[in-house]
Amino acid sequence: MAEVYENKLTPAQIEELAIHCENAELEAYEITKITDDYPEMTYKDAFDIQWEIRRRKEERGHKIVGMKMGLTSWAKMAQMGVEQPCYGFLADYFSVPEGGEIKHDELIHPKIEAELAFVLKHELKGPGVHIGDVLRATDFVMPAVEVIDSRYKDFKFDLKSVIADNSSSSRFVTGGRMADIADVDLKNIGVVMEINGEVVQTGAGAAVLGHPAASVAMLANMMADRGESLPAGSFIMIGAITAAVQVNKGDAFTVRYQGLGTLSGKFV
Ligand code: 0L1
Numbered sequence: 233m234a235e236v237y238e239n240k241l242t243p244a245q246i247e248e249l250a251i252h253c254e255n256a257e258l259e260a261y262e263i264t265k266i267t268d269d270y271p272e273m274t275y276k277d278a279f280d281i282q283w284e285i286r287r288r289k290e291e292r293g294h295k296i297v298g299m300k301m302g303l304t305s306w307a308k309m310a311q312m313g314v315e316q317p318c319y320g321f322l323a324d325y326f327s328v329p330e331g332g333e334i335k336h337d338e339l340i341h342p343k344i345e346a347e348l349a350f351v352l353k354h355e356l357k358g359p360g361v362h363i364g365d366v367l368r369a370t371d372f373v374m375p376a377v378e379v380i381d382s383r384y385k386d387f388k389f390d391l392k393s394v395i396a397d398n399s400s401s402s403r404f405v406t407g408g409r410m411a412d413i414a415d416v417d418l419k420n421i422g423v424v425m426e427i428n429g430e431v432v433q434t435g436a437g438a439a440v441l442g443h444p445a446a447s448v449a450m451l452a453n454m455m456a457d458r459g460e461s462l463p464a465g466s467f468i469m470i471g472a473i474t475a476a477v478q479v480n481k482g483d484a485f486t487v488r489y490q491g492l493g494t495l496s497g498k499f500v
């Protein structure tokens with residue numbers, strides 16, 4: 233796709249849009265989707281904006297502690313009206329301890345998603361990475377819950393706007409039991425999400441691109457478009473197994489993962 237390699241925005245516009253999207257994240261206010269004002273922008277522009285946000289955070293001393301895939305289920309792509317998955321990065325301050333509190337006021341309109349995370353023991357470098365490569369390179373898998381918080385008003389966006397907004401990344405919780413992939417039936421693993429003690433979502437691993445490892449392979453191949461790879465030790469969230477569920481101040485959640493324990497947290 234030529235749009236992955238071409239810019240229509242200038243470096244100054246990319247920097248300005250990175251500041252625009254990042255300020256909305258840091259100060260928790262809504263913006264309209266940026267393609268409304270820049271309809272000509274390409275996928276390359278969108279990823280350049282995301283990578284500029286990442287550079288700005290690193291410049292301020294933050295560490296990038298992982299990557300996430302988003303929109304990896306066909307149901308979610310259809311629901312959000314987009315045509316392919318996307319990726320984003322995870323900064324150190326996105327991480328919330330297991331059982332911890334998430335400050336609702338720091339976010340705009342958060343939703344939670346039940347996910348899994350892969351941790352690599354070998355580098356994955358695309359193009360051409362497939363599920364077999366991912367399984368061979370995986371050290372262990374573990375449960376993860378993502379808190380997404382699109383900066384766009386009413387979660388109304390298109391794929392380019394989402395990519396520029398770091399794929400709605402905001403917080404994540406991980407923990408539970410780490411497991412060797414040989415001990416987990418990744419396609420069939422069941423998850424049950426409860427909010428305030430009520431079951432609100434259930435799902436199975438295959439909801440993510442047919443197999444959770446396919447999501448990691450896709451990430452490695454997408455990053456190869458920029459000459460980037462996933463080094464050994466990378467922490468990668470694969471995208472939602474369940475639909476995203478809106479959460480309010482005071483809500484407590486528990487996500488049960490078949491054979492891998494539970495993750496919980498509270499919005500305060
Ligand atoms: O799947 C996800 O992690 C969400 C990606 C961005 C789209 C959204 O905010 O729903």
Ligand code: MG
Pocket residue numbers: 300301302303345347378380471472
């Ligand atoms: Mg997600």
